[in-house]
Amino acid sequence: MKCWSCEEDARAVCTFCGRFVCKEHYKDMSTFITMFVGANNIPKGLAVANVIWCGLCEPQPEPISMPELY
Numbered sequence: 001m002k003c004w005s006c007e008e009d010a011r012a013v014c015t016f017c018g019r020f021v022c023k024e025h026y027k028d029m030s031t032f033i034t035m036f037v038g039a040n041n042i043p044k045g046l047a048v049a050n051v052i053w054c055g056l057c058e059p060q061p062e063p064i065s066m067p068e069l070y
């Protein structure tokens, strides 16, 4: 596969959107891999730092309401 931003061979895949990126065009970002309700009913998140990000897609900081699903 080639990098989404240039014609170099890709080295990784964006964690968020699936675009392939080369070493020159990748960026990194933190993300949650899972969230759950822990002891005493306290929400907890398991985060990972420095995951591959293409720098083009826009992971949203807030959940998006989808009331039409109910």
Ligand SMILES: [Zn+2]
Binding pocket: 014, 015, 016, 017, 018, 019, 053, 054, 055, 056, 057, 058
């Ligand atoms: Zn992306």
